[in-house]
Amino acid sequence: MLRPDYPIVTKRLRLRPLALGDLEDVYAYSSLEDVCRYIPYAPRTRDDVRRFLTDGKRTRSTLEDEGQVLAVAIELPGTGVIGDLVLFWRSKEHRSGEIGWVQSPAYGARGYATEAARALLGLAFADLHLHRVTARVDARNEPSARMCRRLGMRQEAHLVENEWFKGEWSSELGFAILDREWERSRP
Numbered sequence: 001m002l003r004p005d006y007p008i009v010t011k012r013l014r015l016r017p018l019a020l021g022d023l024e025d026v027y028a029y030s031s032l033e034d035v036c037r038y039i040p041y042a043p044r045t046r047d048d049v050r051r052f053l054t055d056g057k058r059t060r061s062t063l064e065d066e067g068q069v070l071a072v073a074i075e076l077p078g079t080g081v082i083g084d085l086v087l088f089w090r091s092k093e094h095r096s097g098e099i100g101w102v103q104s105p106a107y108g109a110r111g112y113a114t115e116a117a118r119a120l121l122g123l124a125f126a127d128l129h130l131h132r133v134t135a136r137v138d139a140r141n142e143p144s145a146r147m148c149r150r151l152g153m154r155q156e157a158h159l160v161e162n163e164w165f166k167g168e169w170s171s172e173l174g175f176a177i178l179d180r181e182w183e184r185s186r187p
């Protein structure tokens with residue numbers, strides 16, 4: 001079970017549950033073609049974002065059981081929501097989860113997404129007691145693969161043309177990190 005004590009405060013950011021009041025901020029990045037290129041949804045309209053933000057299953061702020069997904073807003077204090085993160089609880093028995101991220105390009109290349117993902121990984125291991133966290137990345141998505149590596153994740157797979165994705169075959173990189181590897185990577 002994961003019930004974070006919100007907001008989760010990092011050096012420069014606050015992670016907190018997504019709310020309907022975040023509609024314009026979330027729309028600003030999730031409506032962009034480039035942002036959605038390698039994520040499994042089309043650029044979102046305002047109505048799509050409203051449906052997302054009011055869908056309790058996709059914007060859970062706690063994880064009570066396997067099969068659920070937690071979503072958190074990445075808030076830059078004084079600016080607003082600049083991205084969001086997801087953590088899927090894949091299996092209770094195998095203590096496994098999967099992490100995902102999206103960030104506004106207007107706030108990219110400053111380490112914000114990595115800082116936010118580190119905080120969520122920390123909770124996944126320390127509070128949800130996961131043994132292994134994975135990330136699935138389109139092989140063409142170099143910024144995301146670099147982010148996995150910055151987080152200390154190991155590339156374990158390169159699945160060649162394993163998915164018919166947005167009208168073409170796409171290959172997938174599989175990344176993972178274990179609890180003991182995470183512990184060792186802590187300063």
Ligand SMILES: CC(C)(COP(=O)(O)OP(=O)(O)OC[C@H]1O[C@@H](n2cnc3c(N)ncnc32)[C@H](O)[C@@H]1OP(=O)(O)O)[C@@H](O)C(=O)NCCC(=O)NCCS
Pocket residue numbers: 034035036038039100101102103104107108109110111112113114115136137138141143144146147
């Ligand atoms: C994946 C994604 C979040 C990465 O964004 P990003 O801006 O590269 O990541 P960060 O915010 O952590 O910034 C890290 C970059 O800033 C640089 N940087 C600058 N200042 C920094 C600082 N103070 N601390 C850390 N990194 C810093 C890093 O060197 C790094 O650049 P590099 O990858 O060229 O070496 C972003 O590309 C994105 O949202 N893509 C669209 C959605 C998507 O594809 N999601 C993933 C699906 S699997």
